[in-house]
Amino acid sequence: MTAPLPESVVTDPHGVYTELRESAPVHRFRLPDGATAWIVTRYADARAALADPRLSLNKRYAADGAWKGFGLPPALDTNLLNMDPPDHTRIRRLVSPAFTARRIEALRRDIERKAHDLLEPIAAAGGGDLVRGFAAPLPVAVICDVLGIPADRRADLRGWAGTMLAPPADDPAAPARAVASLIELLTTVIAGKRAEPGPDILSALVAARDDDGDRLTEDELTSLAFLVLVAGYENSVNLIGLAVLTLLRHPDQWAALRHDPALIPGAVRELMRFEPPAPVSIRRFATVDLEIGGVRIPAGDTVMVSLAAADRDPARYPDPDTLDLRRDTSAQLTLGHGIHHCLGAPLARLEAEVAVGAVLRRMPELKLDVDDATLRWRPSFRSRALLSLPVRV
Template sequence: MTQENLADPLFLANPHPTYARWRTEGPVRRVALPRGIDAWVVTGYEEARQALTDPRLAKAPRGPQSYSVNTAISKHMLAADPPDHTRLRKLVAATFTTRRIEGLRPRIEEITNGLLDEMSSHDHVDLIDAFAFPLPIQVICELLGIPVDDRDKFRSWSGDIVAGSEVTGAERMKAALGALVAYIRALLDERRDRLGDDLLSGLIAVRDSEDRLTETELISMVFLLLIAGHETTVNLIGNGTYLLLSDRDRWERVRADRSLLPNAIEEFLRYEGPVEMSTARVATESFSFGGQRISAGDVVMVSLLGADRDAERFEDPDELRFDRRHNAHLAFGHGIHYCLGAPLARLEAMVAFDKLLNRFPKLRLAVPATDLTWRPGVLIRGLSSLPVQL
């Protein structure tokens, strides 16, 4: 089988045709990751669900192909296997509750209104800079109890980290990781002296009998919440707005019938989801999977974007359909690693789209859709910018 290269600029600009071709050839195939590491990529829907729950595919870094960049940020639940994952998720879930998230609705609405007020003083804006980014980063900062004034630092650090060293360069990525870890460490030291009602204080104080998060686990968990807590929603709002504006009929339909909005958001997640690839898994033993022989130590990646357009699971997968029912997409993952923040992302998206549609009914793209560019890397699927005319 010919090995594919995921660093190809054409693939990064639009991976969907490649994923479609791969699925016709088989649900699992060998590729060369941009990092220069060979890996298996899963693009079939059923195989993706299996891979996301298969205990033979471990998340914890092992062996010479370890993806751990820095021990200080590799001890969160997304990078752990049971029983460590079970313990970490239980501790975090005790503070990241549905009640706490739903209680954020008034504040999310207030932040959204403020951002839209600020946008209204302009004729043109970059919707990513003006709206899609500041909304979720302000929400996660307030949830954690972190100064919102530092949000531009997080954006710079996060961008360098999720793009990967093959895009930003090893030294720049290392510097971003080091700066963010140092920031979190100082924040934890400061917060211990004045615990409050914020999530960060909750993570410091949470206990399960005699168990609690270690210092390294705390740093790792705050790192995960900061990165995942805004990256997913930034790209959900950005990608969704792009999909609405690239076909005027879609925008007008949802604006006229707001009951379509919940289904529309789920379809945005399926059709152009904010996370392209799952984080890496490593085979702990050799076994056959998806028609291929996976060897112990092999790296396996799951293409959430590819699986969510599998015609074996979704009717008319390349059509954006707001009447789609039972939309069991994998945009937030599956199994024990299903995104803990999915309810928050959905809540922010509902508020954001509803108020955007109300405030700017004539919103339009300010440039041809073909001029838009996508962020580099294979982890995140999001636009670099989204110029709009208000």
């Protein structure tokens, strides 16, 4: 009988994944939703798996009962996280120009202004919840600006995303309501872009859909907007919260950044390696029988890569459990590898760089305002999400 994934993976993911990585390269577990999955833990195997075309993101390759994740309607599910080439290649090519490093860098000044405005009331009050007051509203404002979503439609986005990622046990209908709300929002906004296009990404995607109808279907358009919105927001919220918490836990590294802010870009990459916002990759399905780390994976089975385990593999990074902001973090897997490497990686890194820099400048003596052990986390092994981060200035 397949053992359940240890419950402690939520509160102590690195402890769990270190033990797994040291004991075997691949493990099979029963996930909280009842499905079973193989979890890959070692860097070399993980990197190869992420780029292996025999591991498909398309759920049609899943064996019966192999995956029980929350299902989305076609209007949201026809996205890059459920596609392989050639559709994946076609859609990614359409949206990639909006996420080039040069175009994202042009957003820096506006993100800096937003970060400053959000930190001011926290600093003035002598402290507060850095997740609710800063780490959450900053990415939602940025990604909604990038997409061109009106300010008056943004308030409920975090609640909807959280409900979908960690459904409340006492309200089984909540995810369906969140999905319906997101579809209504995106449908309304897309209609508005058709009537009055703007300089935003969503207007460009609408034009790509309408100018040449075989490039994007209507479901692909809506699903792509959904993916950019939810993934771009959720991962950045978690990344910013984790980055600040990790620095507070390592005062020597905090002091090093205060002394030399030029270290921030490299520091963000090391913080992502050390505490990834998504400890495991999106699920993949074996299209044929294959081997990973000497373990046979039958066709149709679900495979997940433990990014948290792989990026702390001592075979790739010496002394991996030590936070070293000057470390060479090249080839880390936090944002994926291969054709499914995170499309929004430049934006995620920029937001984190700006957020960390703003906190260091405005709140150089920041301290955690609760016992570390009492911090609350979203009860999900798929995301490393702080529910709050009480701090004092």
